[in-house]
Amino acid sequence: MRALLLAVLWVHLASSVLLTGAFFMLLLAGPPPAPAARRWDGAIVAWSRLLVLAALGSGIVWLMVRTAVFENRPHAAVEVRAIWHAVLDTWPGLVWLARHGLLFVLGVFLTIRADVAERRNWIAARGEALLLAALALALVSGSSHAAAISPGVVSAVAIDVTHLLGTGFWLGALIPLALLLHLASRDDGADSLPYAVRAVRRFSRAALITMLILVGSGVMNAIVQVETIAGLAGTTHGRLLLAKLAVLVPILVLAAVNRTYILPALPGSSDSVRSPVMARLTTFVGLEAGLALVLLALAAAMTLTTPARHGDPVWPLPFRFSLDALLNLSVTRWRALVGGQLALVGLAALIASQLVRRRRAPLLAGSLALMAIGGGVGLPPLVVDAYPTTYRRPLVTYDAGSIAAGMTTYQEHCAPCHGATGAGNATPSGPSVDLRGPPASRRLAGELFWLVTHGIPTRGMPEFGSRLGEMQRWNVINFIRALGAADSARGIGPQVEPDRAWLVAPDFAIAVGPLAPGALRDYRGQRMVLLVLYTLPGSRARLAKLARSYNVLSIIGVEVIAVPAQASRETINELGSSPPVLFPVVTDGNADIVATYRMFAPGPHAELLIDRQGYIRAIWREDMPQAGGVQSQVEKLNEEKSWPPFPDDHVH
Amino acid sequence: MTGRASARRVGLALAASVLTASVAAGHAVLQRAEPRVESTLKRAPDEVKLYFTERLEPAYSSVRVVNDRGVQVDRRDSHVDRSNPVLLRATLPPIPAGTYKVLWRVLSIDADVTEGGFIFRVE
Numbered sequence: 177m178r179a180l181l182l183a184v185l186w187v188h189l190a191s192s193v194l195l196t197g198a199f200f201m202l203l204l205a206g207p208p209p210a211p212a213a214r215r216w217d218g219a220i221v222a223w224s225r226l227l228v229l230a231a232l233g234s235g236i237v238w239l240m241v242r243t244a245v246f247e248n249r250p251h252a253a254v255e256v257r258a259i260w261h262a263v264l265d266t267w268p269g270l271v272w273l274a275r276h277g278l279l280f281v282l283g284v285f286l287t288i289r290a291d292v293a294e295r296r297n298w299i300a301a302r303g304e305a306l307l308l309a310a311l312a313l314a315l316v317s318g319s320s321h322a323a324a325i326s327p328g329v330v331s332a333v334a335i336d337v338t339h340l341l342g343t344g345f346w347l348g349a350l351i352p353l354a355l356l357l358h359l360a361s362r363d364d365g366a367d368s369l370p371y372a373v374r375a376v377r378r379f380s381r382a383a384l385i386t387m388l389i390l391v392g393s394g395v396m397n398a399i400v401q402v403e404t405i406a407g408l409a410g411t412t413h414g415r416l417l418l419a420k421l422a423v424l425v426p427i428l429v430l431a432a433v434n435r436t437y438i439l440p441a442l443p444g445s446s447d448s449v450r451s452p453v454m455a456r457l458t459t460f461v462g463l464e465a466g467l468a469l470v471l472l473a474l475a476a477a478m479t480l481t482t483p484a485r486h487g488d489p490v491w492p493l494p495f496r497f498s499l500d501a502l503l504n505l506s507v508t509r510w511r512a513l514v515g516g517q518l519a520l521v522g523l524a525a526l527i528a529s530q531l532v533r534r535r536r537a538p539l540l541a542g543s544l545a546l547m548a549i550g551g552g553v554g555l556p557p558l559v560v561d562a563y564p565t566t567y568r569r570p571l572v573t574y575d576a577g578s579i580a581a582g583m584t585t586y587q588e589h590c591a592p593c594h595g596a597t598g599a600g601n602a603t604p605s606g607p608s609v610d611l612r613g614p615p616a617s618r619r620l621a622g623e624l625f626w627l628v629t630h631g632i633p634t635r636g637m638p639e640f641g642s643r644l645g646e647m648q649r650w651n652v653i654n655f656i657r658a659l660g661a662a663d664s665a666r667g668i669g670p671q672v673e674p675d676r677a678w679l680v681a682p683d684f685a686i687a688v689g690p691l692a693p694g695a696l697r698d699y700r701g702q703r704m705v706l707l708v709l710y711t712l713p714g715s716r717a718r719l720a721k722l723a724r725s726y727n728v729l730s731i732i733g734v735e736v737i738a739v740p741a742q743a744s745r746e747t748i749n750e751l752g753s754s755p756p757v758l759f760p761v762v763t764d765g766n767a768d769i770v771a772t773y774r775m776f777a778p779g780p781h782a783e784l785l786i787d788r789q790g791y792i793r794a795i796w797r798e799d800m801p802q803a804g805g806v807q808s809q810v811e812k813l814n815e816e817k818s819w820p821p822f823p824d825d826h827v828h
Numbered sequence: 829m830t831g832r833a834s835a836r837r838v839g840l841a842l843a844a845s846v847l848t849a850s851v852a853a854g855h856a857v858l859q860r861a862e863p864r865v866e867s868t869l870k871r872a873p874d875e876v877k878l879y880f881t882e883r884l885e886p887a888y889s890s891v892r893v894v895n896d897r898g899v900q901v902d903r904r905d906s907h908v909d910r911s912n913p914v915l916l917r918a919t920l921p922p923i924p925a926g927t928y929k930v931l932w933r934v935l936s937i938d939a940d941v942t943e944g945g946f947i948f949r950v951e
Contacts, residue, residue, distance in 0.1 A: 245941050246888045248933065265887040268939035324856070324882040324938040326914070482940075486857045486881055573860050577867055647866045685862075687871065695862065764870055825860050 515554015
C-alpha cells in the first residue's frame with residue numbers, strides 16, 4: 177500500500193511540475209502565429225486544466241491520509257473536523273492550504289475564456305498562470321525535509337525552492353515541447369515548423385542554464401540531507417538519490433546529443449520543409465520527458481523516507497577508505513602520496529583534454545590511464561575492513577552513566593583478555609589488542625559494535641551478541657572510547673593550550689539534594705565549568721578556598737561543580753557552613769561521575785576545567801591549583817576567538 | 829441512503845487504514861532524553877524531557893509515561909516547550925520504585941510522524 181501512497185504523491189508532484197513547465201514552455205515559444213501552433217497552445221492550456229484537477233485531487237487524498245497518520249486513527253481520514261484541525265493547527269497544514277489555494281485560483285483562471293488574440297494579453301495570461309503554478313510548486317518546500325533543518329532553514333529552503341523551480345522549468349517543459357515537435361513533424365502541423373524550431377532553440381539555451389542550476393542545487397541539497405558517503409550508500413534515502421542520478425545521466429546524455437548533433441541540423445526558422453531530424457528530435461525529447469517522470473517518482477519516494485543524515489546506514493561494502501591507515505607505516509604513506517599525485521596529474525590532463533582541440537583523444541586516454549594507475553597505487557593502502565554497522569549511530573549517548581556501566585561490563589567480560597586498563601593481556605591465541613591506542617581507538621563506534629557483537633574468530637575473540645544486550649554492548653563501546661580518550665588526555669595538564677579543544681567532557685546529571693536535576697551539557701554555550709572531584713578531609717582546605725573565590729569565578733564565567741567521591745545524606749553538611757558553599761555539590765549519581773572522570777584524572781582530588789563548548793581544557797591531577805591558577809587559565813579561554821562546534825552526543 | 833453513506837465512510841476508512849499502515853517512515857529522531865534511555869535512577873524524576881532532531885508540531889506531538897502494568901503515571905500534561913520547539917516534556921507526580929516506559933509520538937514540520945519508546949528504572 178505504500179506504493180499507492182507513493183502514487184498519490186507522484187501524481188501531485190508531477191502535476192505541479194508539469195504545470196510550471198507547460199506555461200514556461202508556452203512563454204518561451206512565444207505567442208503562436210500559425211493555426212497549428214495555436215492548436216498546440218490551446219491543447220496545452222486544456223491539459224493544464226486537467227493537471228490542476230489532478231494536483232488538487234491527489235493533494236486532497238494526500239491530506240486525508242496525512243490526517244489519519246497525524247491522528248493515529250484511520251477514521252480521521254474521513255472526518256471533516258479532524259481534517260480541518262490538521263490543516264489549521266499545523267505548519268504542514270497551512271502550507272497545504274496556501275498551495276492548494278494557489279492551485280484553485282490557477283484552475284479558476286484557466287477556465288475563464290479570456291481573449292488572448294492580442295500579443296500582450298496572451299503574454300499576460302500565460303505569465304500569470306506561470307506565476308501561480310511556480311508559486312504553488314515552490315511552496316512544496318515549505319513543509320519539506322528542508323523546512324525541518326535547524327539551524328540554516330532559510331538557506332536550506334532557498335536551495336530546495338531553486339531545485340524545485342529548476343525541475344519545473346526544465347523537466348516540466350519537456351512534454352509540451354515533445355508535443356510541439358510531434359505536431360510540427362506531422363503533415364497537418366507543417367505550418368508550425370519554424371515556430372517549433374525557434375521554440376526548441378530557445379528551450380535549449382534556457383535548459384542549459386536551468387540544468388546547471390538544478391545540478392548545483394541538487395548537490396547542495398544532497399550535502400544538507402545526506403551529509404556522508406555512508407548515508408548515500410547505506411540508507412534508502414541515499415540509494416533513491418543514487419537511482420535519481422542514474423536516471424539523470426541518460427537524460428543529460430540525450431540533452432547533450434540533442435544540443436550537439438540534432439539542433440544544428442534542424443532546418444532554419446524560415447524553412448517550412450519537414451526534416452527527418454525533426455522526428456528524431458521528437459523521439460529524443462519524448463524519451464527525456466519519460467525519464468523525467470521516472471525521476472519525479474524517485475523524488476516523491478525520497479520525500480517519504482527519513483533523510484539519510486538521520487538514518488542508520490547499512491554499509492554495503494566489506495571495505496572502506498580511511499586516512500588513519502597511513503598513520504603507522506611510512507611506506508604506505510609514500511605509496512598513497514605518489515598515487516594521489518599521479519591521479520591529480522591525470523585529472524589535470526583530463527580537464528586539459530576538454531579544453532584543447534588538437535590531440536584530444538590521446539590526451540584523454542593518457543589522463544584516464546594516469547588516473548587509473550594513481551588509483552591503483554594510492555588507494556590500496558587506504559583500504560580498511562568495514563562492516564554493515566560501520567556507520568551505525570550508537571543507541572546511547574556518550575555520558576558518565578553509560579561509560580560507568582560499560583566499565584562494569586568490560587571488567588566482567590573483556591578484562592580477562594584485554595586487561596583491566598585495556599592495555600592487553602597474553603591470551604592462548606597471542607597478545608590481545610591494546611584498546612587505548614590506534615588502531616582500536618581510531619575504529620568507528622559502529623565497527624567496534626560489529627566486532628563486539630560477532631567477535632573475531634580468527635584471533636580467538638568470542639562473540640558477545642548472544643551474551644550482552646545491545647545497550648550493554650554500546651555502553652562497553654563508550655567505555656572503550658573513554659579509555660582511548662583518557663590515554664590521549666595524559667598530555668593535558670594544568671595549562672590551557674589555546675585553540676586546541678578536542679577532549680569531550682562526558683555528560684552527566686547534576687543532582688543536588690531535592691532540587692530538579694540538571695546536566696553538564698546545560699552549561700554549553702553559557703558558562704565554563706570547573707569540575708572538582710574531591711575527598712574529605714583531604715580536599716577541605718581547597719573547597720573552602722573555592723567557596724571564598726566563587727564570586728570571582730562566577731563573574732569571569734565559571735560555574736564550580738563539586739562531586740564527592742562518596743555521597744551521603746550529609747554530603748553538603750559535611751562541608752560546613754563557613755565559608756558557605758554556594759556552588760552545586762552533586763549528591764546523587766556520584767559513583768558514575770567519579771568512575772568516569774577518574775579515568776582522565778586519577779587521585780583523591782582532581783579538578784578539570786571544561787570550556788563553554790563542552791571540552792576538557794585543563795586538568796589538575798594531584799596538585800591542587802595555586803592561587804589564581806584557575807583564573808589565569810579561564811582568561812586564556814576567554815581570549816579564544818574561534819570555538820569548535822559543540823561535541824556530538826554520540827561517539828563516532 | 830444512510831446505509832450507503834455509512835458503507836462509503838467505512839470503505840474510505842478502510843482504505844485510509846491501509847494507506848496509513850506503512851507511513852511510519854519519519855523524520856524527527858530522538859536525540860537525547862532525560863531520564864536517559866535505559867537508565868537506572870536512585871531518585872524518581874519529576875519530569876520527562878525528550879530532545880528531538882527537528883522542530884515539533886505541538887498539535888500532534890505527545891509523550892506519556894506508563895508503569896510496568898501499562899497504567900499511565902504522568903500528569904497528562906505533555907507539551908512542546910514554547911521556547912524550544914525540539915523539546916517535548918511531561919511532568920510526573922512522585923512515583924514509586926519500578927520500571928517505567930516512556931512512549932512518544934511526534935509530528936515534525938515536514939509532515940512526518942515518528943514514534944518510539946524506551947524504559948527507565950527507579951530504584
